[in-house]
Amino acid sequence: MPEKIICGRCGFVFYEGHDLVPPEVIAKKYDYRCPRCSSPLKLKPLTIKIELGSNKRR
Numbered sequence: 001m002p003e004k005i006i007c008g009r010c011g012f013v014f015y016e017g018h019d020l021v022p023p024e025v026i027a028k029k030y031d032y033r034c035p036r037c038s039s040p041l042k043l044k045p046l047t048i049k050i051e052l053g054s055n056k057r058r
């Protein structure tokens, strides 16, 4: 199940992959700021979106 963490404001993709990475790790990696829209990444309230979806690959 792939995980996708995107900016809740502009949709910038911070992380996309099959490993489940906690959003705080991602936020820290980007210095708590979105590189595209400069929106601060807050965890409370959460300003980033986490999408989990089934990715069926053959």
Ligand SMILES: [Zn+2]
Binding pocket: 007, 008, 009, 010, 011, 012, 034, 035, 036, 037, 038, 039
């Ligand atoms: Zn953004």
